[in-house]
Every structure is written in C-alpha cells, then in structure tokens.
C-alpha cells in the first residue's frame with residue numbers, strides 16, 4: 045500500500061484557486077455557505093479525491109471533513125461521462141448513526157437545492173428536506189437518505205432515481221442486499237464509496253459485518269475514501285482489504301507553548317479541554333454549578349454526556365425540574381428514542397434561540413458524540429467519562445468547531461479516576477485542571493469534607509422522585525445501567541468498580557434505595573469485610589493508635605412505604621395494584637407445567653438474569669465472533685472459486701448467496717421465536733418475583749431480594 049502522506053497545508057487556500065477548478069455551481073454554493081477559504085483537510089483531500097486516488101483521511105473534530113468528501117463526490121459525478129439512469133447508483137456514503145447520515149444528506153441536499161426551483165409549499169414533498177427533491181435537469185446527482193425512520197426506501201428509490209445513497213450500515217445493507225434491492229438497485233457502475241467515522245464503523249462488529257457485506261456487493265473498480273478524527277487498527281485492516289494504493293492525509297495540530305517543543309495534539313487548538321475532580325456524591329452538584337457559572341459567563345448552549353440511555357432519561361426528568369435550572373431549556377437524546385423523536389430532539393436543540401439568560405442543554409449519550417455538527421455549542425460536560433477513550437475527543441469536539449472557541453470539562457471521581465488525565469495525555473489529548481466550584485460559583489480547592497450541598501440536593505431530588513413511582517424506577521434503571529457501563533470501561537485499570545463509592549453515587553442520583561444487583565451485593569460484602577478487618581486490627585492494636593476510617597458520605601435508604609408508593613399515571617398505578625391483587629389470589633400461577641419443562645426454562649432464565657451483565661455481553665461477543673468467522677470462511681471459499689474461474693463459478697456464487705440468504709432467513713425466524721419465548725418467560729418470572737416480593741413485604745420482612753432486576757419493577 046502507498047503510505048505517502050498527503051501534505052495538507054496549514055492554511056487551506058482559496059476555494060476559487062483549487063486545482064482542478066471546481067464546477068461553477070458547486071463553487072457558488074460553497075461561497076454562499078460563507079466559506080472563501082478551504083480548511084487544511086479540504087485542501088489536502090479534495091484535489092486527490094477528485095482524481096483517481098483512494099484517500100484515508102484523519103483530521104481533528106470540526107475541521108471540515110464533510111465538505112472534504114461531499115465536494116469531490118459531486119465533482120466526480122458531475123464530470124463523469126457516464127449518464128446514470130434511474131436505478132443506477134453512483135455513490136454511497138456510510139455513516140454510523142442516523143443523525144450523522146441525515147446531516148450528510150442535508151449537505152448534499154443543500155448543493156442540489158441551489159439548482160432546483162423551490163418546490164410548491166403545498167406539495168407533501170415540500171414538508172421535509174429529507175424527502176428526495178424533484179430531479180432538476182439531468183444529470184445532477186440526487187441524494188437519498190436510507191436510515192430507519194425514513195419513508196419506505198424502495199418506492200421512493202424507484203420513483204425518484206437517486207444516484208447518491210447516504211445511510212447507516214444495517215439499513216443500507218438490507219436495502220441493497222435484499223432480493224428486492226438486488227433487482228431494483230444497480231450498483232455495477234458505482235463510482236465512489238465513502239465511510240465517514242470509519243473507525244467507529246469498523247470497530248463495532250455489527251457495523252463492520254454490514255460494511256463488509258456492502259463492500260463485497262460493490263464493484264472493485266471504484267474509489268473508496270475513509271474519514272475519521274481517530275483511526276484504529278480496524279481501519280488499518282480495511283485499508284488492506286478494500287482500498288487500492290490509498291493516499292493517507294493526516295492533519296496534525298501542534299500545541300505551541302512558550303519555551304517548549306511543540307506537542308502534537310488530537311483536539312482542536314481553540315478547545316479549552318479541562319477536568320474537574322470531586323467526590324462521586326458531588327457530581328450532580330458540580331454539574332448544576334458548571335451550568336450556572338458558564339451561563340453567568342455568557343455561555344448559551346451546553347451538551348452533557350452520560351454513559352447510558354437510562355441515565356439520560358432520568359437526569360432529563362430530574363434536572364428539568366430543579367428550581368436552580370428553571371431557566372434552562374433541556375432536551376434529551378439517546379438511541380432508545382424512536383427515530384422521529386431523535387430527529388425532533390436534535391432540531392429542537394439546534395434551533396432553540398438560546399441565550400445566557402435562557403440557555404439550552406442537550407443531555408445525551410454517545411449517539412451525539414461523533415460527526416454531528418452543532419454550530420454554536422459553548423460547553424461540553426462529560427458527567428460520565430466515555431467507556432471508549434477514543435470517544436473522548438469526539439465528545440469534546442462538539443464545541444470549538446471550525447476555529448471557534450469552546451470549553452469542555454470531564455467530571456472525575458476523587459481517587460483513581462484522576463489517573464485518566466495522564467492516560468489521555470499519553471494519547472495526545474492534553475487536559476488542564478478546572479477548579480471545584482463552591483456554592484457562590486467561585487473556584488476553590490476540592491472540599492476536605494463532603495460539600496453540604498450534596499445531601500441537600502439529594503433531598504431535593506428525592507422529594508421530586510417521591511411524586512411519581514415511575515421516577516424511582518427510572519432512577520434505579522439509570523443507576524444499574526451506569527454501573528454496568530462502568531464495568532465496560534476500556535481503561536479498566538482506572539475505572540474499577542471495587543473503587544467506586546456506591547453510597548456517593550446513590551447520593552448523586554438521588555436514589556431512594558440501592559437496587560439489588562450482584563455488584564452492589566459484592567460491594568456491601570467488601571465494605572463489611574473491611575470493617576471487620578479494621579475492628580480486629582483496632583482490637584489488636586496495643587498502643588491505642590487511631591485507625592483511619594474510610595469516608596462515608598452518609599447516604600441512607602429513604603423511608604418509603606413501597607406498598608403505597610404510587611405511579612402518577614392512573615392507568616399504570618391501576619395495573620400495579622391489579623398485578624399485586626392477581627398474584628395474591630392466584631399465587632401459584634405461572635410456576636411451570638407438571639412435566640417440569642416450564643420450571644426448567646425458568647430456572648435457566650433466572651440464572652441468566654442473575655448472571656453478571658459483563659458475562660452476558662462476553663457471551664454475545666463470542667457468538668458474534670463465531671458468526672463473523674463463519675461468514676469470512678464462506679467468503680474466502682467464494683473468492684477461491686472465483687479465482688479458479690470456469691463455468692461453475694456463477695453457479696457456486698449463486699449457491700453461496702442462496703445458502704447465506706437461507707441461513708439468514710432461518711436464523712431470523714429462530715431468533716424471533718426465541719426472543720418472543722424468552723420475553724414471555726422473562727415477564728412471567730418478573731411478575732412472579734414482584735408478587736413474591738409484595739407478599740414478603742406485606743409480612744413486614746422487607747429487604748431487597750435476589751436477581752439484578754429487583755428494585756426495577
């Protein structure tokens with residue numbers, strides 16, 4: 045492979061001086077966007093991508109990578125001698141999330157819309173910019189978005205005949221490779237394939253499998269470009285497999301400090317990238333104060349990252365109701381929300397007329413960490429550090445885009461988590477310290493004893509939670525899921541569950557009680573064992589020397605009557621009461637049939653539910669790996685027969701395709717059946733457990749019982 049570095053000039057130069065020169069209408073649109081000069085990555089990439097070179101492009105967040113592929117894709121298609129007809133696809137862009145795919149589609153659409161007459165506002169197509177526009181005079185390339193939540197692709201594809209497809213890997217693969225897709229969508233003359241956020245696409249096994257399936261379906265005679273702010277080994281593999289003599293374009297930044305050698309860095313220079321240390325119990329207090337302090341410094345738009353969808357859901361409900369944040373406009377965004385809701389959330393946040401008096405806050409997971417272009421975010425706060433360290437710079441990079449200033453802060457728990465700063469520095473992501481914020485929002489040293497605002501905030505949150513049992517469910521779910529995410533940190537030697545202060549976290553979440561889960565049980569045992577050890581050592585201590593006690597933030601279970609604690613939703617509460625009553629009147633229902641088959645299955649499910657989440661995940665990963673290996677073997681076999689040539693080749697390919705298709709179909713049916721069975725049994729076990737618990741609580745024996753889903757009902 046050609047490893048030549050594409051030299052990207054420090055200053056990009058003028059768009060109008062680009063060689064080869066841009067087509068006038070494309071240049072016109074770029075100028076209308078307000079850009080007279082290229083960014084370095086654009087200057088380094090566009091001339092090469094316009095010619096016949098595959099490109100692997102690595103440049104920091106917010107450096108203008110989108111235009112670096114949109115412009116050459118359009119140029120190549122406009123200049124192409126081949127006239128693409130309806131049904132023929134000339135370019136495909138794959139992005140890891142629907143938000144990013146939609147954004148890329150919008151950029152293509154922006155170029156195209158400069159050529160077409162404004163549609164009649166009364167027509168249904170005019171209502172959405174995502175709907176393919178009526179074709180202008182041929183041969184201008186029409187883009188089409190293929191992600192979940194977009195209109196049925198086949199009809200739209202057949203009627204509009206787009207030549208550029210932009211989508212997420214799974215949806216694109218099923219669109220292109222389904223029997224209907226293979227007969228309707230012709231890719232034989234595809235000119236260019238772009239993978240945006242290539243490292244993310246290739247390091248997730250699901251995405252990678254789909255990307256590879258798509259690539260195998262495309263002609264080898266094509267250009268392929270990979271773009272990302274961070275590159276991984278997975279990308280290196282792909283370079284070998286799917287690209288031909290690619291040129292590598294790396295836009296590096298140097299951190300020039302007075303009197304020091306310039307240091308290479310992976311984040312924009314205009315980004316003030318910081319960390320703040322506090323107790324776990326003080327995290328929510330610090331989050332609230334950060335929002336307040338920055339707004340008092342004129343900041344108007346914030347993004348706050350959590351590790352899980354459940355945490356976003358919960359904190360959205362809590363923070364939206366805190367009097368201290370009443371002026372803030374909160375929006376939540378995560379992958380468990382339906383596509384339409386995600387789309388609305390994103391546009392609500394981007395279009396909200398925020399000011400420092402009425403700031404806008406987006407609470408989200410990593411679904412909004414990569415690629416999504418927010419023009420005017422002042423501050424990014426990472427409530428939870430990301431489980432994958434590569435995500436760190438992507439999250440922080442949602443601010444300080446295209447040379448603008450911005451600030452990012454990550455909240456780190458006192459103790460071992462502080463090592464994360466060195467860990468990132470070694471990865472060319474330097475962080476500077478931010479101060480603990482005291483109650484008057486002035487910087488201070490971290491308090492030596494617990495900030496009294498933490499227990500006070502706990503009480504405020506609890507008051508809120510006690511108004512609706514659903515909030516207590518959400519709190520427990522958020523806590524459990526965040527803890528599971530914590531066990532998945534790639535930097536596991538820094539983020540160690542045994543070092544976590546569970547009571548501190550419970551305080552930051554405003555929990556009423558700790559959910560019963562293996563990790564909490566182990567922690568309780570550990571704390572108890574340490575106490576016994578200390579007591580023993582104290583007894584044995586001859587000289588009366590004081591022993592240092594570990595800090596206890598003083599979180600205690602709230603005094604709640606769980607029998608009468610009701611859901612605010614009348615129907616939900618009625619269902620809860622009905623379920624309790626039903627179980628009391630028919631206590632043995634659902635305990636399996638006489639031959640013991642049901643009981644055996646339930647035993648297995650119970651065991652699975654108790655199994656640590658991490659083990660369940662590992663099993664899934666192993667299954668995934670086996671499947672990928674099998675696919676690869678079949679692919680190798682297919683390629684071997686192709687290389688051998690001969691008449692039987694076509695038959696073998698067909699046979700292979702058929703067998704893969706059959707297997708996938710069969711697997712889907714089996715999966716669906718198994719899933720349905722699993723779900724219904726899981727529901728039964730859960731109901732049974734809830735009833736047992738209700739009975740036990742009635743007998744005033746209390747306590748949190750067995751499996752990890754207890755406390756989450």
Ligand SMILES: Nc1ncnc2c1ncn2[C@@H]1O[C@H](COP(=O)(O)OP(=O)(O)OP(=O)(O)O)[C@@H](O)[C@H]1O
Nearest residue numbers: 079081082083105106107108109110273415417446
């Ligand atoms: N030549 C240019 N001059 C000024 N601004 C530009 C230029 N090109 C792009 N931009 C703006 O820079 C911002 C960031 O661009 P873009 O989203 O393409 O960055 P990116 O490198 O893809 O970032 P990420 O890695 O986070 O996805 C956008 O708001 C875009 O409009």
